[in-house]
Amino acid sequence: MSLVTVKDLTKIYPSFTLDSVSFSLEAGRIAGFIGRNGAGKTTTIKAMLNLIHPNAGEISYFGLPLIGNEAAIKQRIGYSTGAVNYYPKKTIREIVDVTKAFYPTWSDADYHTYRELFELEESKRPRELSEGMKVKFNLLLALAHGAEILILDEPTSGLDPFARDELLDVFGELKKRGVAVLFSTHITSDLEKCADDIIFISRGRIVDALPKEAFVEKHARENETLEETILRLEKERKAT
């Protein structure tokens, strides 16, 4: 059964339309949501988190529609909306103390494990963190409450290659625990490294959403890398 189903999601802005976006996420699989800047990745993710109001479409988690079950669903998902600077002058300890009260499933043991792994100091303030550390902090909050689905908007942007590699390894660990991960990116090598499924979006429309092997089989030409395939598909769409 799909953990997340997005069906015909549509959001109309004056200069951009997210047009009937549909895909699903499965437990224990990592889905890479790829597309160039402005393709509609963040709009889709914001709609999935009820941050924006779609014009049409349905989003459901665990078989329940998001609208009407928002609080219960958010208990079971984790998210990171890029390297957003929340409460820049508060310490990480203060933010965590307040946040964990909202999650009955919060695990202090998991929190400390990941905090040590990410080398985050509780006495630091978000304004003192690098972009990569801010992403890790968001991820830490998501992981400590045992999220079954992780939705991450450009988590690898701004990370150095080492930090990116570590983060993708964490995704691998989560996958083994049955967590479904959706991460948006415009870095194709992230997909090569860890994605099981590829959701390719261009100009507000889903070009294809398939397991990685099926995607390569369907779209790649001989001796073409995944990056070359995606770049070519994007150029072809631009030309039409």
Added chain:
Amino acid sequence: MKNLLKKECRLAALPLTYFFLAFGFMALLPGYPILLTAFFVCLGLFQSFQTAREANDLLYTALLPIRKADAVKGRMLFCAFIELTAFAVSAACTLVRMTALKDAAVYRQNALMNANFVYLGFLLLIYGCFNAVFVRGFFKTGGGLMKPFLTFGVLAFLIVAVGEALHFIPALSAANAFGFDRPGLQVACLAAGAGLFALLTFAAERSAEKAFEKVDL
């Protein structure tokens, strides 16, 4: 709701908002338009809204495991908490003026509004207007500050002017009663203020929740 209030107090609020609670003691100032107490307390709340917006508080709150609309509930709860705390300080000072200091010359010769239950009723009306105009406007626009606050400011000063002018109208001079004189009128004004505060706050919260649901963050 307890967690949301804790979040507002510990993460979103500016310490200045708590310091501004001391304006509740303005009820003891002789020869001063003491209704401005409410405006200053609301100014303190405005500072917290500004700081919270800069700290991406709305986005953070909307991502917590609550309904998006509960972000409105949390903030309204915080406002009501600050307003009622300031009101309690003002009420305590007013009671001192109405009892122990009832005949103090400095208050008897006061040409401006007297501290009594009518004054307390007007305070609640201004707090209710802050919730209805500013807080509602803030959520309706997804974080707009200046226009809602300027609108509230104009309204607040109008209410202060009306409150201050009321007792100069011969038929309404009893509004400036000393101590527990004219108890019926005083209690009626306080009850009306309390009713309007509750009504405006409740209506503003419902309306802001609906509007905020449609706001794109």
